[in-house]
Amino acid sequence: MTLSDLQQKLKDRIRSAASEVFGVEIDQLNADTPPKPELGDLAFPVSFELAKLVKQKTGEKQNPRAIAELLRVRIEDVDEVARVEIAGAGYINVFFDRAKLLSAVARPEPTPPLAEDRPKKMVEHTSINPNKAAHIGHVRNAVLGDTFVRILQAAGDRVEVQNYIDNTGVQVADVVVGFMELEKKDLHQIRELDASLTKEYTFDYYCWDLYTKVGLFYRDGNPSGDINPIKAKLRTDVLHSIEAGDNSVAELADYVATRNVACILDTMERLGIRYDLLARESDILHLHFWERAFTLMKETGVIRYETEGRHAGCWVMPFESHTGTDEHESDKIIVRSNGTVTYTGKDIAYQLWKLGKLGLDFHYNVFRTYPDGQLLWVTTTDADAEAKAGGGNPSGRPHFGGGVTVYNVIDSRQSYPQDIVARGVAAVVPEIGDDASVHFSYEMVALSHATARELGYAPPLDSEDAKRPFVEVSGRKGLGVKADDLLDTLITSAGREVGTRNPELDVHERERIARMIAIAAVRYFMIKFSRGKVIAFDLEEALSFEGESGPYIQYAVVRANKIFQNLHQRDGIDESAIVKALCDTPPDELDGANGHELWSLVLEASRLDEVVDQVIRTLEFSVLAKYAFSLAQSFSAFYNLQPPSRSSILNEPNESTRRWRAAGVIYVRNQLRTALDLMGVAVPPRM
Numbered sequence: 229m230t231l232s233d234l235q236q237k238l239k240d241r242i243r244s245a246a247s248e249v250f251g252v253e254i255d256q257l258n259a260d261t262p263p264k265p266e267l268g269d270l271a272f273p274v275s276f277e278l279a280k281l282v283k284q285k286t287g288e289k290q291n292p293r294a295i296a297e298l299l300r301v302r303i304e305d306v307d308e309v310a311r312v313e314i315a316g317a318g319y320i321n322v323f324f325d326r327a328k329l330l331s332a333v334a335r336p337e338p339t340p341p342l343a344e345d346r347p348k349k350m351v352e353h354t355s356i357n358p359n360k361a362a363h364i365g366h367v368r369n370a371v372l373g374d375t376f377v378r379i380l381q382a383a384g385d386r387v388e389v390q391n392y393i394d395n396t397g398v399q400v401a402d403v404v405v406g407f408m409e410l411e412k413k414d415l416h417q418i419r420e421l422d423a424s425l426t427k428e429y430t431f432d433y434y435c436w437d438l439y440t441k442v443g444l445f446y447r448d449g450n451p452s453g454d455i456n457p458i459k460a461k462l463r464t465d466v467l468h469s470i471e472a473g474d475n476s477v478a479e480l481a482d483y484v485a486t487r488n489v490a491c492i493l494d495t496m497e498r499l500g501i502r503y504d505l506l507a508r509e510s511d512i513l514h515l516h517f518w519e520r521a522f523t524l525m526k527e528t529g530v531i532r533y534e535t536e537g538r539h540a541g542c543w544v545m546p547f548e549s550h551t552g553t554d555e556h557e558s559d560k561i562i563v564r565s566n567g568t569v570t571y572t573g574k575d576i577a578y579q580l581w582k583l584g585k586l587g588l589d590f591h592y593n594v595f596r597t598y599p600d601g602q603l604l605w606v607t608t609t610d611a612d613a614e615a616k617a618g619g620g621n622p623s624g625r626p627h628f629g630g631g632v633t634v635y636n637v638i639d640s641r642q643s644y645p646q647d648i649v650a651r652g653v654a655a656v657v658p659e660i661g662d663d664a665s666v667h668f669s670y671e672m673v674a675l676s677h678a679t680a681r682e683l684g685y686a687p688p689l690d691s692e693d694a695k696r697p698f699v700e701v702s703g704r705k706g707l708g709v710k711a712d713d714l715l716d717t718l719i720t721s722a723g724r725e726v727g728t729r730n731p732e733l734d735v736h737e738r739e740r741i742a743r744m745i746a747i748a749a750v751r752y753f754m755i756k757f758s759r760g761k762v763i764a765f766d767l768e769e770a771l772s773f774e775g776e777s778g779p780y781i782q783y784a785v786v787r788a789n790k791i792f793q794n795l796h797q798r799d800g801i802d803e804s805a806i807v808k809a810l811c812d813t814p815p816d817e818l819d820g821a822n823g824h825e826l827w828s829l830v831l832e833a834s835r836l837d838e839v840v841d842q843v844i845r846t847l848e849f850s851v852l853a854k855y856a857f858s859l860a861q862s863f864s865a866f867y868n869l870q871p872p873s874r875s876s877i878l879n880e881p882n883e884s885t886r887r888w889r890a891a892g893v894i895y896v897r898n899q900l901r902t903a904l905d906l907m908g909v910a911v912p913p914r915m
Contacts, residue, residue, distance in 0.1 A: 230333060241306065296320050326819075327813075428718065445501075522577075593616075593785075776857050826889060863896050
């Protein structure tokens with residue numbers, strides 16, 4: 229029994245009583261937290277609403293306080309309730325049995341088994357163009373997506389995590405142009421180059437620099453100049469070769485994209501981010517997903533062929549404009565007049581497959597095996613790939629696709645194209661409903677000026693960029709922070725702090741702890757702001773051990789763990805023994821001023837389930853981040869109470885008092901640890 233379970237149990241009792249005694253149904257039943265613990269743990273103002281409903285039904289005026297008295301009888305016999313009082317004109321104030329509840333919640337509940345029969349939800353995130361290294365903006369996408377996956381899984385949902393690989397797009401074509409035209413390298417020479425690169429300068433880093441050079445090449449060396457049409461044709465020719473497949477250019481492009489994907493996966497693994505499936509755009513093309521989707525869209529009348537006007541010769545989705553202007557008209561074009569398919573068209577085909585409504589499927593192969601044995605699959609056109617990968621027995625492969633809801637984590641600039649995709653899919657298969665396709669949008673990441681200076685990206689002091697509140701980055705111009713560089717900088721800084729605090733640690737343990745702190749710094753920073761807000765990443769703020777940061781929350785858990793380590797070393801008592809002994813422990817410590825402070829902390833920790841539900845409903849993760857920070861602050865305030873005799877565990881002479889305080893801290897620590905786990909943050913042994 230959790231506190232959330234108890235609250236739901238009480239609500240069910242009230243609803244049942246309202247139906248049986250008064251013959252009315254309560255749709256919205258609110259519960260308030262009284263301003264002082266002396267007034268109760270939960271307050272229901274439902275009597276006033278019931279009085280109105282009964283009068284509407286019978287025409288007779290009802291006394292809310294009399295209604296409250298009738299409801300009290302129904303809820304005061306709940307085991308976990310100590311007593312129920314009626315206050316004022318009819319408020320129902322519930323006082324929990326603190327000892328019984330704390331004894332229950334201090335015992336960690338086993339993780340419930342995954343309900344395999346639950347409808348599958350699909351989350352597509354990261355989806356970096358495989359032409360260069362991941363940068364700080366990609367990290368926000370991946371962290372948001374991975375955090376959402378963790379939250380859904382904690383709620384018991386079946387989740388499939390996909391990473392879309394646009395291996396036939398313009399960005400990959402540009403790097404291929406760079407290798408072929410600027411460096412005059414063929415596939416064999418690129419392989420040799422790749423093998424010669426170092427751990428500090430990997431293939432994705434090399435492609436990052438080459439991509440910047442290609443951008444200048446197209447513009448004849450002038451960063452702000454127009455693209456030379458003759459050189460632009462090189463890109464077009466490469467694109468056509470890649471899309472056609474089965475030629476030397478396509479083979480070279482496949483190597484470039486695949487190697488960049490491997491490097492990007494290494495980067496994401498450092499952040500604790502993984503996937504179930506890599507879906508490649510080339511396979512969508514070559515397995516004729518688009519042709520099938522095109523047929524479905526024509527058959528259902530979702531698209532029409534334009535014979536006149538500026539879109540003559542195009543297949544268009546005739547939806548009204550998003551803004552009332554022509555700004556987004558191109559996003560409604562599905563097939564251009566030259567016969568090429570737009571990104572919107574390909575996305576509709578892919579989305580139909582994800583929802584199990586296309587009638588076609590990929591073939592699959594194993595792309596990599598993670599260190600713990602988890603398999604990462606990739607789509608392929610090779611029908612024999614699964615048998616080869618699985619030793620002739622592919623039966624263990626998961627069934628991919630066929631989700632009931634698809635969440636696409638893509639930045640807010642893609643809002644209108646995503647809306648067109650969702651509406652197009654819903655028009656083709658109306659039975660899926662309007663909510664099957666969800667655009668999980670977010671804003672860009674920039675740098676604070678201090679961080680830009682530290683990382684070597686500061687704009688000239690006399691430039692317009694220097695006057696802006698943050699420093700924008702551009703992957704095409706080579707102006708951006710690579711994700712690995714950011715992590716390395718954070719690890720170095722965290723390592724210095726850990727070494728100062730713990731000089732006895734050896735270098736390997738110091739670096740291990742520093743990595744955990746750096747990951748906490750990055751991941752927490754990426755979700756602590758509303759996803760609709762442009763954020764300026766700041767190294768000092770992210771790594772702060774005292775401000776609103778991931779390391780601050782880690783530190784709170786480390787402090788709690790230290791209490792129990794010391795208690796075990798001194799008295800030989802572990803946490804399970806403390807909890808087990810509660811049933812024979814007088815609950816005196818839970819009453820009075822000291823008890824109210826401890827119990828208030830326990831009640832705040834109990835809100836985690838409510839916060840997670842809110843996150844799932846709103847897709848706003850800053851709520852979780854700020855809740856975890858607030859709980860860590862409350863724990864620190866309790867831990868530092870003056871005089872210390874009011875909160876001390878180790879120095880408390882009374883055994884009963886010591887046990888209840890320890891039980892409360894166990895629960896709060898477990899809730900903080902769960903919140904960190906949802907955010908993809910581990911707890912180091914020390915800081």
